[in-house]
Amino acid sequence: MALESPLLTSTNHSNGVEGGGKEAKSTVKEFGTESKRLWKLAGPAIFTAISQYSLGALTQTFAGLVSEIDLAAVSVENSVIAGLAFGVMLGMGSALETLCGQAYGAGQIRMLGVYMQRSWVILLTTACLLVPIYVWSPPILELIGETTEISEAAGKFAVWMLPQLFAYALNFPIQKFLQAQRKVMVMAWISAIVLVLHAVFSWLFILKLGYGLVGAAITLNTSWWLIIIGQLLYIFITKSDGAWAGFSWLAFADLWGFVKLSLASAVMLCLEFWYLMILVVITGRLPNPLIPVDAISICMNIQGWDAMIALGFNAAISVRVSNELGAGNAKAARFAVWVVSITSVTIGVVCMAVVFATRDVFPYLFTTSDAVAAETTKLAILLGITVLLNSLQPVLSGVAVGAGWQWIVAYINIGCYYIVGLPAGILLGFTFGFGVVGIWSGMIGGICLQTIILIVLTSVTNWNREAEEAETRVKKWGGSAVEH
Template identity: 50%
Template sequence: MESEEDRNVVNVRLSESLLAAEERERFWRKVWIESKQLWKIVGPSIFSRVAMYTMNVVTQAFAGHLGDVDLAAISIANNVIVGFNFGLLLGMASALETLCGQAFGANKYDMLGIYMQRCWIVQFLCCFLLLPFYILATPILKLLGQSDDVAEQCGVVSLWLIPLHFSFAFQFPLLRFLQCQGKAWVMAWVSVVGLVVNVLSCYVLVYVWDLGLVGAAISLDISWWLLVLAGYGYMVCGGCPLTWTGYSMQAFSGLWDFFKLSAASGIMLCLENWYYRILILMTGHWKDATIVVDALSICMTISGWEMMIPLAFFAGAGVANELGGGNGKGAKFATQVSVGESTVIGALFCLIIILFCDQFAYIFTSTSDVVQVVHQMAYLLALTILFNSVQPVLSGVAVGLGWQARVAYINIGCYYIIGLPLGILMGWVFNLGVKGMWGGMILGGTAIQTAILVIITARCDWDKEHPTVGTDRGNRFAPTQPGGTGINSPASPSRNGLYLSWRLRKSLDNNPRPWKPSRVIGEEVPESEGSSGDDVVKGEKALEGDGGTARAVKSVHERVYAGTRKKVGTMADGEDGDDSGFRWRGGEGVSGGAEDGDANGRRVAFGGESGCDY
């Protein structure tokens, strides 16, 4: 007979089992809810990115069946010449994610259109500066060791891809403009139409009209400009009544500052985007270079195709959203869900590559030698896809945590100080060829970078983190106004220096960030209480200054201001701004020293004879 003690043990174990089952059910319910929210946002973006990238894949596939030299030429033109400029312009357009997100969240809807026009101007000028890469493609490729036949063909194709190059200057800002309003689905449907047109035009131009590589290039030009015109038509024909109010001369102001911000974003993306493209350029020095270039380009195209999925996960925005609401555990959970689902997708593609390693190359070529080399590289491709399913998501999380500079240093160190030299060592010194170089770049670059990101993310103290995206550079452009309705006004502290997209802004309004009052003006802050940053005085007394503010930071919420001293009795024109870069016109400036500043120690002239606090 069972004793009372045995029955108690059984009851305890049963209770523990029930609690564990309930906890598991609660956990998977949370995963399901988070996944639904995630895919509502990333679904249209993934669809759009994959469809647009598929246009390049289709063009390369049509050209590949013309011959080995044709495949090598279109591959280098797409992956190197266009890819080099694509990465730079795409990265530069990402500045709009910060600026348009802030403007939309502050209800300054008209500023979205102005920011986009400003981005158009900057990117259009940059396109002219990048034209030599297209015009001089042949001599550049010959200098880098590519064969004469491939270099000559690639030079011809590159000239015909110049219209595609200029379409990026309009398409990328337009895409960011729509995404910040939660209208990514517009470009998703437009991308489907563009893809259909690309397939049909490619077939007609390449095979029916027998234009060869030139026809393939023209089909890309037509498809991408169709995307631009369709998106532009939606915008001006009433699709964005609040954010598009027509062309404005304000777009020509602040171009240099905008260029510096967008160039910094572009270079960060390029450090990663150019890494494996260097591999294609360096294959020209090996035996049977045309075959190797063809095979490697096919692998890079497949890898880039799959990478559109993790790049569209917007994990950084989700993390910033949770941290903005003071929910560190929620940010951690959003990271786990994003990384987990992206890894599952990457593992699925990895398995597909391994299972069909001797077949997928026939999409691009019918040459058995190229197919055989692709088959030999398939396992390296699968490994690259697996790492690339994790790394972009973790990079996005790092951005949401405000670790941009840290990630930039990690990228430089892993890719160009460790990965590239190791690849060259294995490829040439150990005579392992292109597979050795690729393997070295994976192990020395991508694998180490992913491991470092996993470690620093796992060790992150989520409750102490703070979304700092846009706190410095973004605020220089952020719209604000007297009376406390701007992004950076004390009346709206939950939006202070925080970049969020439309959906995240909406969520943040319902879950405001905790805010604490400023410290006493001019108070000395110990070094242990300071923090890093260009606008921070650490361990020193905050000093008064003319036309600006010296300030110290105690924590992520508490700032010490000495007071912004405005010139007394002079016009507060566009050059007489405060430390954050906000410039106001009209009215006479009044003294805004520490003795009569507001809680933030700032006072600015606006539209009258006396300044007003903001």
């Protein structure tokens, strides 16, 4: 017996090691399986987001090749006026990520079309309320510190861009409707075709025919409406596997409750979108602002392209979390969060390295001015850090939308961005005289703090309770009244 004891111990140890090895292999396999699910959603969603963002970014690039004032006009309209509208519309439409995603996970397919129509009613009404901001944008821009020259040019361009505002109102509910059903390849193909057409016609109208800002407005508005038409044709023709059953008067039922959830989503996302938009506005209050505004606009353009990658992951994780919670799979929802976080941060590190490596080159893609290019190169370090932080932060916001935590994150955003980050940026930029570098550095501190809080919030979440709340939410919004 004395001889058997070490053998038994050895055997037990061997079994323990073997068990640990099997567990590790199982985790790796699960990670790989979840990654495949994630990329099936995130890949096309990233491509769609980049393609649609590139419409405005390409317009800005072509405008920059005409003159510095045209670049400033398109940059300020894109980042301030259209940026404000984009944030409101995307935010209001993001209520559908929670409702459509959880209803789809619970098998209540027919409710998705009704939800989308309710969202159209709310967003088209919101678009009408935003029209005065476009019409009176010159005095608004001057009030917040832009020069008269830049404000008047951007204001003129803003009025021409009103059709884009109503395109936003239709587009975002359509996207959330399709994303919840994992029909992301449809959006990717439509966006790719429109982007190619946009590049060709932008070159033709802005540079070749010399229409300048008028040509920019024509091509950008047309491109956005082509996306809407393409997506609607797909939905109306295919019926989206039963999710679209035609127009219904149910679109006007329960509107106030829907508005409240839409507002929560809008506040959460707008506070994020406007934060970096404000960076451009504050920079406009520096002495001799034209070069700093152009430089920061170029950096925001690059950051915006990178943010589209995170926005793709945001959409993917929102769908995964909402679908799994709607189906009652709390453990799967939690695991999906970890997989997407690791993946997104890895990509963020790579993108940061690319920014650092090309800091002397990429400015010349947007400007022919050596002074603007030199200022942009100086800001590249801050751009790289922002790119890294923004690889994780939107993903965690996507988790919040999928789980329905919009109001919680809205309060976090107010505290981190507007009570900490923004005052710190103003203090460093103006009081301590660090200029645009100081403004941006302070605001990065706000992003950093918000990301840390969201990591903690996600880590301590009780996912079983979230699954129960998802079931309650689906019943509350009429899912239980619809046949499977």
